[in-house]
Amino acid sequence: MTLEILYFAWLRERVGQPRETVSTDAATVRDLVSQLVARSDGHAAAFADLGTLRCAVDQQLADLDAPLAGVREVAFFPPMTGG
Amino acid sequence: MTLEILYFAWLRERVGQPRETVSTDAATVRDLVSQLVARSDGHAAAFADLGTLRCAVDQQLADLDAPLAGVREVAFFPPMTGG
């Protein structure tokens, strides 16, 4: 399965790029994260604290146990600070 | 003591005038009301329900037991409906 991965705010800065396309067999967001962590030190730093990690699956907020079947886009970011 | 008495909304309509000057020895607003009631049928109708009566003494909201010593102006009106 091919996924578009997006990063925002300081996760984007740590990963060093705003998006990347990955080929993965991950079943859930959590599985995907453990694969991404291995990609670079930047990735590892971005995902160092899963407690504050937020994610969206196909542009809907989701949690780490969200399944990835049929999904095209997954985004990772810190807690939001809008308003 | 000479007092300026003001009436608003349907109290004004029942009394039949927006204001009147009265000479009184009333010690409290309640005493004053019992004197005003005797003035006319309109006054009696205006003060028929003391439960919903509101008043202001020198332009400050007050209750029926408010003293009148040194007071110049007393206003009577129904519950307010601003906003």
Add this chain to the structure above:
Amino acid sequence: MSARVQAEPFDLAAELSGFGTGAGAVVTFTGLVRDDTGLMAALQIEHYPGMTERALSDYGAEAARRFQLSDWRIIHRHGRIEVGAPIMMVATAARHRRAAFEGADYLMDWLKSRAPFWKQEIARDGSATWVQAKNSDEDALLRW
């Protein structure tokens, strides 16, 4: 920081020009004449000149103290106001949103039950009916 009572309409945009400079949050409330029945033409609002201005200023100052508002404005109209037109507005400015919201909410609750205004509904046939105070408006004051 000002309170005004006037017969003329007001312009919310003009009122907010320069309002709350330096604040992080500005909340406004505008009350409009609503016609629920399709039979109403206007409101006629009576007030107590002299006391009204004083009461609005007092409530504004109390809200500023209580919610640390950096700015506030109250405008309330009197006289005849057509359906759809604005009756009154409050605006509050504060560092944070919670204070600005609560300040405006507080002011509205006081204006509804403690400012010397009385509303009359004027129907299209010209008949006039005094608006009854709502118990819920009185109860709302107990929140503060």
Add this chain to the structure above:
Amino acid sequence: MSARVQAEPFDLAAELSGFGTGAGAVVTFTGLVRDDTGLMAALQIEHYPGMTERALSDYGAEAARRFQLSDWRIIHRHGRIEVGAPIMMVATAARHRRAAFEGADYLMDWLKSRAPFWKQEIARDGSATWVQAKNSDEDALLRW
């Protein structure tokens, strides 16, 4: 009933023109860039194009359903916003004041913690610091 994300400033007065026609109560909230330290030049706001518009529309529709709003509007800016300038606004219209207040308050709580925006403080010396999410913003959602 609309949500917009834009880099450009917005004009509250223009946004409210014709807003909430027929309603009895209109509430607006405007968030402005605040400088508490005297050292800040601007905010830089990043967002998630595509998702942002969808999230704002979803929250607006949910608020309308929940508080029976007759109209609502959300505008949120992104990019660089100077100190003193408006960041975002929400407006709500309803028959009664309680619903208009609660609808706006609800929308603000959701925008703070659930809309995909991230703020960076840009100091006068050019340094940039990501704004940390507040626990109080997260807790605020529990009220609803």
